[in-house]
Amino acid sequence: MVTIKDIANKLGISVSTVSKGLNNASDISDEMRQLVLDTAIEMGYTSKKMKSQDSKKVCIFIENMGYESIEQFGYEIIVGFKLSAARRKWEVTVVPTNLNMQTEEKYDTYMLRNGYSGAFLLGFTLHDDWVKQLNKTTIPTVLLDNYIENNPHVGYVGTDSFEGIDQAVNHLCNLGHKRIAFLNGTKNSMVSEQRRQAFINSMIKYSLEPDENLIRYGYYVPDCAKDHVPEFLEHGATAIMCASDLIATGVIAELTRLGVKIPHDVSVIGFDDLPIASQLSPSLTTIRQDRRDLGKSAFLLLDGLVNGVSISKLLLRAKFIARESTGPVKK
Amino acid sequence: MVTIKDIANKLGISVSTVSKGLNNASDISDEMRQLVLDTAIEMGYTSKKMKSQDSKKVCIFIENMGYESIEQFGYEIIVGFKLSAARRKWEVTVVPTNLNMQTEEKYDTYMLRNGYSGAFLLGFTLHDDWVKQLNKTTIPTVLLDNYIENNPHVGYVGTDSFEGIDQAVNHLCNLGHKRIAFLNGTKNSMVSEQRRQAFINSMIKYSLEPDENLIRYGYYVPDCAKDHVPEFLEHGATAIMCASDLIATGVIAELTRLGVKIPHDVSVIGFDDLPIASQLSPSLTTIRQDRRDLGKSAFLLLDGLVNGVSISKLLLRAKFIARESTGPVKK
Structure with missing residues (x-):
């Protein structure tokens, strides 16, 4: 096991300087602190604090995701984790x-500098510098909706999109819909790819034809709807499935602006079951992700990783919830 | 919530008779006991004992799998769970x-009759009656290596075969092998299907041609090797990957019987890293499943299900372990 003395020997500096570097002391230069930290990481040093069985400090890093009020996607995840x-x-x-x-x-x-034993990362994408660095980290780390290959210290937690989307497509199929559009979230996101594949699989399963004109990437925000809804209508869509409830609110707004009635003319389905889904008018048929359970599961996974159990993936069930925004296909 | 009284009312019998039926009393007929139990299940009854937060009773059901000595696959799984x-x-x-x-x-x-709050099923297949009944159970249940669709009370724990097999194929590819055979376990097993798909994916990834003549189902026992090894050799195999270490021991025995030297003439890779893998001569290159962690993870999952967290899948990393049974392709 690497000690402070090993780091001092390697750098040819005193143990007390290493200790200052690791503990954020103010009386050494920023460059020296950085050198100490980089060397410690490179040598695989972990502090006593990080390994202590009691009162571990862990961190939730969050970006590109609202979490400060209960309406937002991240809120309940953080509650569940805490x-x-x-x-x-x-x-x-x-x-x-x-x-x-x-x-x-x-x-x-x-x-290392902050003495965190592990972290849970929310809203990151594969383009983020820190996510790229996760290939080699030895610090227990859990990612929501992203997967890192071959690193036993990093796990992925998420909701299994396949069953939820399958139930949604089956629901629309039973209502007589054949021209079903899919407005996805951001391209190059693992979860967007999964939902796209799930949609195509289920369309084929129910003998419906997935039409490339009706399958589009957008962004996980309402605003992306106006770029795609008119095109979907031109191509004869009678139902629009969305990769998130926020996208669905944009789709409903755009359909309303165009004078299209929901669900009389076009049915709409969301994904997530945010609080807004049941408050919309018409209320939104959607696929529920249990966000509090996602947070609890992220903790379970992180606890496993901290204790050397190399969990690679932990997936929750998605639950289909039928409300008013879907109805029989217009004759 | 369904009470004993509800069951009594439905059957038109006394509460004490229902209680006797649920508690295995000897002074009612077997038919009446069965009727009480069936009705209780149908109505969604769960006993206080099953829901108690303290001292829960759970059960590990096991079949088709050795578990009584440390050499056997199930042993460490049960240790980890316990x-x-x-x-x-x-x-x-x-x-x-x-x-x-x-x-x-x-x-x-x-x-219900035994007051178990949940169970972990090992070695079952999709043909087992109890597995078929899991579509509708409301009792928290974890399956090793099998997946039940759409039931939030049932979870699947296993090892992710893909990364492990990918490393194994990459290892053989780096040693110059092109004609790689794959001797699988039992057909119609989910894990056999995954390993077959993983093998084919990786062969394609490393620009090797998966040859149908070199891909065969067997059984998860050594004996199945002799049916397939001669055929693999006829078709020019220079390496044989196996879906388990037990199959690999059979392959090594059959190759030895035929005078084929390992790894000089043919390389062999197993799956599992049972204790025997490192004791064989030559020692077996294999893909490790951490069985103790599988048991621990099964418990985590069952604990989640008991507490209403609908974990659908929990997968552990597989780890590739290079030993003596693999070597450069024969020139």
């Missing part, structure tokens, strides 16, 4: 991140 | 099962 962590007396810090922060400091050195 | 359960003061009973037992009594009534 509830589970509290039972084990783990201390949880929520840190909003951005690209700048990731450019300024490496993931591993940030974790 | 270790995790003990921390939570859950009582674990191991019950060996067979087809007769499953014909005699339904899964749900067996569980």
